[in-house]
Amino acid sequence: MPAELAPGEGLLGRAQRLRRIGAALTGWGLSLPAALLMLVMILIPTLSAAILALTDYQLGARSIRFVGGANFAAMWEDRVFWQAFANTLIYTALTVPVSVGLGLGAALLIEADPLGRTTFRTIYFLPVTALLVAMATVWEFILHPQLGLVNVALAQIGVTGPDWLADPDWVLPSLGFIFVWQQTGYNMILFLAGLKGIPSELYHAARVDGADRGIERFAMVTWPGLAATTLFVTVITTLYSFRVFDTVAALTQGGPSNASNVLLYNIYREGFVYLRTGYASAMTLVFLALILAVAMVQMRGRRGGGA
Amino acid sequence: MSGAHRLGRTARIARLVVLCLGAAVMLAPFVWGLAASFKPAAEIWSGSLRLIPQTFHGWENYSAALSRAPFGRFLLNGLIVCAGILLFQLIFAIPCAYALSKHRFAGRTVIFGAVLVGLLIPVHVTAIPLYLGFARLGLLDSYAALIAPFTISVFGIFLFRQFFAAIPDDLIAAARVDGFSEWAIIWRVVVPASWPAITAFAIFSVTSHWNDLFWPFIVIQSTELAPPALGVVYFRRDESGVDFGPMMAATVIVTAPLVLAFLLAQRRFIDGITLSGVKG
Numbered sequence: 001m002p003a004e005l006a007p008g009e010g011l012l013g014r015a016q017r018l019r020r021i022g023a024a025l026t027g028w029g030l031s032l033p034a035a036l037l038m039l040v041m042i043l044i045p046t047l048s049a050a051i052l053a054l055t056d057y058q059l060g061a062r063s064i065r066f067v068g069g070a071n072f073a074a075m076w077e078d079r080v081f082w083q084a085f086a087n088t089l090i091y092t093a094l095t096v097p098v099s100v101g102l103g104l105g106a107a108l109l110i111e112a113d114p115l116g117r118t119t120f121r122t123i124y125f126l127p128v129t130a131l132l133v134a135m136a137t138v139w140e141f142i143l144h145p146q147l148g149l150v151n152v153a154l155a156q157i158g159v160t161g162p163d164w165l166a167d168p169d170w171v172l173p174s175l176g177f178i179f180v181w182q183q184t185g186y187n188m189i190l191f192l193a194g195l196k197g198i199p200s201e202l203y204h205a206a207r208v209d210g211a212d213r214g215i216e217r218f219a220m221v222t223w224p225g226l227a228a229t230t231l232f233v234t235v236i237t238t239l240y241s242f243r244v245f246d247t248v249a250a251l252t253q254g255g256p257s258n259a260s261n262v263l264l265y266n267i268y269r270e271g272f273v274y275l276r277t278g279y280a281s282a283m284t285l286v287f288l289a290l291i292l293a294v295a296m297v298q299m300r301g302r303r304g305g306g307a
Numbered sequence: 308m309s310g311a312h313r314l315g316r317t318a319r320i321a322r323l324v325v326l327c328l329g330a331a332v333m334l335a336p337f338v339w340g341l342a343a344s345f346k347p348a349a350e351i352w353s354g355s356l357r358l359i360p361q362t363f364h365g366w367e368n369y370s371a372a373l374s375r376a377p378f379g380r381f382l383l384n385g386l387i388v389c390a391g392i393l394l395f396q397l398i399f400a401i402p403c404a405y406a407l408s409k410h411r412f413a414g415r416t417v418i419f420g421a422v423l424v425g426l427l428i429p430v431h432v433t434a435i436p437l438y439l440g441f442a443r444l445g446l447l448d449s450y451a452a453l454i455a456p457f458t459i460s461v462f463g464i465f466l467f468r469q470f471f472a473a474i475p476d477d478l479i480a481a482a483r484v485d486g487f488s489e490w491a492i493i494w495r496v497v498v499p500a501s502w503p504a505i506t507a508f509a510i511f512s513v514t515s516h517w518n519d520l521f522w523p524f525i526v527i528q529s530t531e532l533a534p535p536a537l538g539v540v541y542f543r544r545d546e547s548g549v550d551f552g553p554m555m556a557a558t559v560i561v562t563a564p565l566v567l568a569f570l571l572a573q574r575r576f577i578d579g580i581t582l583s584g585v586k587g
Contacts, residue, residue, distance in 0.1 A: 049435055049436050130565070135336050138343075264521065271434075284434075
């Protein structure tokens with residue numbers, strides 16, 4: 001009889017519903033603190049930055065006015081912003097290929113023979129663990145125009161080295177060099193991990209196919225095998241190079257005459273020195289757009305490469 | 308690359324030469340900075356390429372650095388901030404990651420979606436609104452301002468979720484039968500099974516915040532609250548870059564702790580620091 005069955009079904013259904021509610025409660029109970037913090041520390045601030053970018057807010061001001069795209073229009077006309085933007089991209093174009101290439105080269109050389117493998121790995125990784133502003137100070141000393149190791153050594157072979165950190169043509173490459181010095185070991189470790197993932201049977205197969213020379217094995221097995229790693233290392237390195245700030249803040253303060261001004265340093269200066277909060281927020285969005293563009297390249301690359 | 312050919316004699320020598328040249332560049336600032344921290348100003352300014360100081364001036368340089376800026380305090384601040392950040396990150400990220408990997412509940416995808424979005428947003432983007440918020444609360448220039456924005460690590464949640472997913476469900480079911488609460492399961496079953504991930508994350512977190520300059524640069528005004536990276540910037544500002552001996556001594560003091568820790572626990576450090584490079 002349906003009338004007798006119904007209560008049983010209802011009970012079962014209720015128990016199931018209760019269990020589902022219970023599961024939701026435990027799930028939410030465990031993740032609620034983290035979810036709230038994500039909201040308060042990441043999502044709301046990001047939205048706020050987007051809203052501030054549409055206002056004329058100045059740090060400490062009592063009034064705030066909605067100005068629409070005026071900050072972006074001002075940015076379009078702002079030579080200092082464009083210089084910082086261009087400098088960031090130049091810095092990235094200088095540092096990423098070099099540090100990815102050197103990282104790959106170091107990994108291949110280190111793996112090629114057991115002699116000194118751990119020692120070299122340790123030495124190359126050492127810069128990654130060093131406090132960047134402190135080591136930048138040492139580099140500044142080494143790059144000192146008259147007394148630095150580099151120019152003194154150059155003088156001995158009759159070359160007059162430039163004032164590396166004060167010459168508008170040399171300051172970005174010099175800061176980029178410090179970045180490469182620190183990033184190469186990091187990339188090397190990622191490439192070493194990538195190399196370990198290439199099955200050794202592939203090398204045997206390549207040999208059977210007549211790939212006798214090292215360069216042929218590299219072209220047939222190693223390089224395709226590292227495709228996913230290379231894309232990933234390039235993306236990570238690009239993101240890190242966009243974030244260049246420490247060396248600029250410590251060594252050059254964007255100088256000489258904005259030759260080493262970069263996006264983050266410009267945001268810092270507009271937002272916290274000139275107190276143009278709204279304007280700086282708009283620049284923050286440009287910075288975020290750059291990051292998202294790179295992330296998109298990575299996602300597309302992964303899908304395309306099947307990795 | 309165990310399948311690679313053995314190298315010939317010339318190739319082996321060439322490999323060693325190239326790797327040694329690279330190593331010399333990598334080590335140059337460590338060696339040269341350390342050497343300069345033992346030299347008197349006259350020798351530093353003489354422009355000689357000699358590595359070993361002729362007159363040992365280390366004591367004077369280090370005591371000058373320590374007397375002109377509170378480096379002990381900078382290191383202590385670094386320790387307090389890093390420990391505080393790590394503690395909160397673990398307390399918040401672990402239960403969330405456990406819920407995401409071992410519980411099915413309505414809203415799970417929303418939280419995980421927020422984690423994925425959060426992975427794309429660095430602190431540089433949130434810095435201005437966070438600064439305004441801390442200013443409103445009167446919390447600028449405090450340990451709270453240094454720690455609070457990083458108490459949530461979406462990367463930690465992401466990483467732990469992946470790691471926890473590999474823990475067998477039977478283990479957790481058995482613990483439930485034994486009467487463990489979810490909270491007890493997390494700290495007495497899941498966490499002990501996840502030490503490799505937790506240590507790697509801890510090293511990743513500590514090194515990134517020990518080295519962070521951007522956020523402290525913005526929120527800290529007082530010398531007494533500066534973490535190591537900011538301390539170096541303050542010291543540079545006050546010294547105006549003329550006295551290289553004490554400056555090099557200062558860089559040795561702030562760089563030594565992490566470098567020594569790395570040399571003592573290399574494998575763990577490499578795993579931890581390259582963690583941000585682990586593919587998702």
